[in-house]
Amino acid sequence: xxxxxxxxxxxxxxxxxxxxxxxxxxxxxxxxxxxxxxxxxxxxxxxxxxxxxxxxxxxxxxxxxxxxxxxxxxxxxxxxxxxxxxxxxxxxxxxxxxxxxxxxxxxxxxxxxxxxxxxxxxxxxxxxxxxxxxxxxxxxxxxxxxxxxxxxxxxxxxxxxxxxxxxxxxxxxxxxxxxxxxxxxxxxxxxxxxxxxxxxxxxxxxxxxxxxxxxxxxxxxxxxxxxxxxxxxxxxxxxxxxxxxxxxxxxxxxxxxxxxxxxxxxxxxxxxxxxxxxxxxxxxxxxxxxxxxxxxxxxxxxxxxxxxxxxxxxxxxxxxxxxxxxxxxxxxxxxxxxxxxxxxxxxxxxxxxxxxxxxxxxxxxxxxxxxxxxxxxxxxxxxxxxxxxxxxxxxxxxxxxxxxxxxxxxxxxxxxxxxxxxxxxxxxxxxxxxxxxxxxxxxxxxxxxxxxxxxxxxxxxxxxxxxxxxxxxxxxxxxxxxxxxxxxxxxxxxxxxxxxxxxxxxxxxxxxxxxxxxxxxxxxxxxxxxxxxxxxxxxxxxxxxxxxxxxxxxxxxxxxxxxxxxxxxxxxxxxxxxxxxxxxxxxxxxxxxxxxxxxxxxxxxxxxxxxxxxxxxxxxxxxxxxxxxxxxxxxxxxxxxxxxxxxxxxxxxxxxxxxxxxxxxxxxxxxxxxxxxxxxxxxxxxxxxxxxxxxxxxxxxxxxxxxxxxxxxxxxxxxxxxxxxxxxxxxxxxxxxxxxxxxxxxxxxxxxxxxxxxxxxxxxxxxxxxxxxxxxxxxxxxxxxxxxxxxxxxxxxxxxxxxxxxxxxxxxxxxxxxxxxxxxxxxxxxxxxxxxxxxxxxxxxxxxxxxxxxxxxxxxxxxxxxxxxxxxxxxxxxxxxxxxxxx
Numbered sequence: 001x002x003x004x005x006x007x008x009x010x011x012x013x014x015x016x017x018x019x020x021x022x023x024x025x026x027x028x029x030x031x032x033x034x035x036x037x038x039x040x041x042x043x044x045x046x047x048x049x050x051x052x053x054x055x056x057x058x059x060x061x062x063x064x065x066x067x068x069x070x071x072x073x074x075x076x077x078x079x080x081x082x083x084x085x086x087x088x089x090x091x092x093x094x095x096x097x098x099x100x101x102x103x104x105x106x107x108x109x110x111x112x113x114x115x116x117x118x119x120x121x122x123x124x125x126x127x128x129x130x131x132x133x134x135x136x137x138x139x140x141x142x143x144x145x146x147x148x149x150x151x152x153x154x155x156x157x158x159x160x161x162x163x164x165x166x167x168x169x170x171x172x173x174x175x176x177x178x179x180x181x182x183x184x185x186x187x188x189x190x191x192x193x194x195x196x197x198x199x200x201x202x203x204x205x206x207x208x209x210x211x212x213x214x215x216x217x218x219x220x221x222x223x224x225x226x227x228x229x230x231x232x233x234x235x236x237x238x239x240x241x242x243x244x245x246x247x248x249x250x251x252x253x254x255x256x257x258x259x260x261x262x263x264x265x266x267x268x269x270x271x272x273x274x275x276x277x278x279x280x281x282x283x284x285x286x287x288x289x290x291x292x293x294x295x296x297x298x299x300x301x302x303x304x305x306x307x308x309x310x311x312x313x314x315x316x317x318x319x320x321x322x323x324x325x326x327x328x329x330x331x332x333x334x335x336x337x338x339x340x341x342x343x344x345x346x347x348x349x350x351x352x353x354x355x356x357x358x359x360x361x362x363x364x365x366x367x368x369x370x371x372x373x374x375x376x377x378x379x380x381x382x383x384x385x386x387x388x389x390x391x392x393x394x395x396x397x398x399x400x401x402x403x404x405x406x407x408x409x410x411x412x413x414x415x416x417x418x419x420x421x422x423x424x425x426x427x428x429x430x431x432x433x434x435x436x437x438x439x440x441x442x443x444x445x446x447x448x449x450x451x452x453x454x455x456x457x458x459x460x461x462x463x464x465x466x467x468x469x470x471x472x473x474x475x476x477x478x479x480x481x482x483x484x485x486x487x488x489x490x491x492x493x494x495x496x497x498x499x500x501x502x503x504x505x506x507x508x509x510x511x512x513x514x515x516x517x518x519x520x521x522x523x524x525x526x527x528x529x530x531x532x533x534x535x536x537x538x539x540x541x542x543x544x545x546x547x548x549x550x551x552x553x554x555x556x557x558x559x560x561x562x563x564x565x566x567x568x569x570x571x572x573x574x575x576x577x578x579x580x581x582x583x584x585x586x587x588x589x590x591x592x593x594x595x596x597x598x599x600x601x602x603x604x605x606x607x608x609x610x611x612x613x614x615x616x617x618x619x620x621x622x623x624x625x626x627x628x629x630x631x632x633x634x635x636x637x638x639x640x641x642x643x644x645x646x647x648x649x650x651x652x653x654x655x656x657x658x659x660x661x662x663x664x665x666x667x668x669x670x671x672x673x674x675x676x677x678x679x680x681x682x683x684x685x686x687x688x689x690x691x692x693x694x695x696x697x698x699x700x701x702x703x704x705x706x707x708x709x710x711x712x713x714x715x716x717x718x719x720x721x722x723x724x725x726x727x728x729x730x731x732x733x734x735x736x737x738x739x740x741x742x743x744x745x746x747x748x749x750x751x752x753x754x755x756x757x758x759x760x761x762x763x764x765x766x767x768x769x770x771x772x773x774x775x776x777x778x779x780x781x782x783x784x785x786x787x788x789x790x791x792x793x794x795x796x797x798x799x800x801x802x803x804x805x806x807x808x809x810x811x812x813x814x815x816x817x818x819x820x821x822x823x824x825x826x827x828x829x830x831x832x833x834x835x836x837x838x839x840x841x842x843x844x845x846x847x848x849x850x851x852x853x854x855x856x857x858x859x860x861x862x863x864x865x866x867x868x869x870x871x872x873x874x875x876x877x878x879x880x881x882x883x884x885x886x887x
Contacts (some may be wrong), residue, residue: 015062028066029316037323038068048544056098081300084254089307091242099233130177131159181213213240254279297341304334313366347382380703392425413445484565515541519600572604585675586628636688640671789817801829817874852877
């Protein structure tokens with residue numbers, strides 16, 4: 001039986017033998033595509049080729065791509081764990097042809113690999129073809145059907161509808177008909193018992209008759225108005241679920257019973273002491289509801305562990321926004337299942353990381369390299385959410401007590417949504433706890449609140465793009481490394497509407513404008529000719545090209561322009577970018593080679609750098625880092641740039657490759673002396689252009705991730721002027737003393753001495769006041785009553801009533817009104833026997849009495865205090881307390 005690793009390698013070897021270049025997986029987390037957060041299909045990294053903005057060489061490619069499907073159109077999250085084959089993170093084996101072979105080649109190679117190489121039984125294979133769409137004037141895919149007829153009988157070729165057999169990336173963009181290959185993995189006994197053929201069960205959600213490979217024949221582009229146009233070249237994009245393929249090859253009936261997941265599930269059993277039943281074991285001996293919940297929980301945890309670990313390795317940490325929120329949601333879902341069904345009240349998922357790394361670390365070395373970070377981040381997230389779970393359970397308990405008192409049996413959906421929205425408390429857990437206690441949840445109301453939130457978010461972020469208006473054919477050429485001004489024409493433009501604001505996006509044939517990417521902001525500037533000047537307010541990156549954003553179109557979009565970058569902002573941004581490279585190098589020298597960049601943001605006035613490190617960087621270490629960076633600045637090291645370098649050659653130059661970044665076959669390397677990195681950004685021509693470097697702050701942003709914010713150049717100069725002005729002002733306060741530090745220390749010492757003297761004096765005054773009040777106390781019905789209005793601050797008033805309690809330990813009621821800074825305060829102190837025997841409660845009494853000083857407060861049964869606004873009401877408030885005590 002082939003192992004999962006052997007199957008993966010056999011796929012690569014087969015397509016390599018058929019002329020395909022084997023390429024590495026792109027990161028699962030997408031950083032520079034505004035339309036996607038995660039890679040959800042193998043073709044994502046080739047969008048620019050399919051859209052014609054990049055050359056397609058090599059035209060045949062194959063790989064295994066890490067994918068994540070948890071949001072948007074492709075969302076399998078709710079099925080994960082409940083069936084045998086859905087996953088969040090999965091591997092997609094894929095082969096592509098860009099303008100090379102098309103339907104026949106793709107079909108022939110797919111059949112050869114499955115039947116001749118993997119030896120799957122042809123009788124168990126069924127294929128689908130697009131049945132056509134009359135409303136869009138697309139006929140049945142007779143071409144694909146004809147090529148399939150070479151391999152399978154007619155009754156194994158099935159018509160599929162638009163939902164199943166017409167692949168679309170989104171509402172607009174590349175699309176086309178597709179052919180799915182389905183496998184009937186039922187045993188002979190199951191086939192006989194069902195009385196149905198595999199054909200009858202294709203696309204019927206049968207867990208044993210499933211799609212294994214999808215061959216997409218991209219030949220159209222969907223426009224904004226819904227119409228279709230032919231792509232400039234036909235594209236083959238195939239995707240085969242690796243986990244499903246392994247299942248077929250290993251003769252299993254569940255993906256989770258293969259060696260992809262079983263080692264992780266075995267570790268779960270060892271940690272929990274619970275047993276997991278495989279599909280075969282379940283079938284042989286039906287399991288209980290409780291055991292089924294354990295099985296589901298273990299599958300969820302095994303699946304979600306992979307999704308979260310790979311996301312962190314690719315540079316995406318859990319957070320409360322965008323991609324980070326998706327990762328946090330996946331992890332919290334796993335924690336909830338472990339908590340509820342596996343009895344794990346402490347962190348559990350992080351303990352599975354070593355097993356994952358052992359099983360997949362060779363195929364994906366980023367897991368090994370980032371194991372410590374992955375473990376630390378997951379543990380911290382688990383600990384945080386487990387505290388939330390405890391709080392949520394407590395809140396639900398209080399809500400159920402209130403429902404019980406009111407004779408109701410349904411929890412308000414608004415309250416359930418508040419638990420979810422504020423604390424991340426899942427609805428299904430709220431429902432589970434309520435159900436166990438005889439209550440239900442108004443799910444309809446919850447869903448209504450959820451929809452309101454989604455509508456708000458959708459309306460806030462809604463973007464409407466018109467179709468591109470093509471003015472010229474051709475590809476964009478970026479010339480920004482060498483020029484800040486360049487003659488150009490507009491290739492195409494489109495109108496964009498967002499939040500009722502309208503602007504236009506332009507693609508130029510030649511552009512010096514850098515599009516925002518890799519943490520560096522995009523350029524701004526102007527397009528100018530003799531007729532007009534058009535302001536470019538920003539430049540974004542999309543499909544590997546610069547998109548220039550303008551508020552208005554030129555009067556003549558076909559005219560020639562000079563594209564001029566705002567060089568002041570460009571130079572300041574470039575200096576900050578170069579400084580991050582020097583900072584990265586310096587941190588490695590001071591802290592160690594484990595330091596790795598985890599994010600950055602540089603603009604004309606901002607330098608922010610995130611890096612992996614597991615403790616606070618000391619002041620001494622930060623000073624060392626600054627000295628190294630500034631020494632490199634003074635050396636005025638000129639940029640040593642290498643463009644279009646083969647990737648392996650670039651690594652030999654010593655360039656640092658970052659996990660979570662997608663590098664092409666050829667890369668750009670930027671070196672400043674000993675600092676050498678892969679980088680496509682804009683840099684200073686030499687380190688001397690940075691001027692000076694100063695760290696402002698160092699802080700934690702997540703488990704194992706630190707952040708440095710710094711200033712360079714003119715910003716440092718301005719900061720020094722501000723510091724100088726501040727020092728002058730401080731020195732003036734101390735008569736321009738030469739030894740400013742010594743004078744300030746003397747003043748602080750004198751202040752501390754005087755403060756102690758004042759505190760001692762106040763304590764003595766409180767003691768004398770206590771003696772006088774106790775001496776003049778009244779006795780009413782056996783109770784010692786002490787009351788007065790005094791000019792005391794809040795702390796002295798508190799000290800006074802506690803000293804009175806020590807002096808009169810039983811049968812005491814003390815009510816003191818005090819005035820400080822024209823603000824009244826009321827304090828009540830009672831002995832314990834007054835609380836126990838008389839049933840009095842100082843906190844309740846003071847809430848009533850404080851109304852007379854226009855204030856409020858509270859406290860314990862024996863002591864309470866309240867502040868207010870009306871000093872004239874203090875005596876009445878004191879009398880009110882005595883009245884409430886019923887002396």
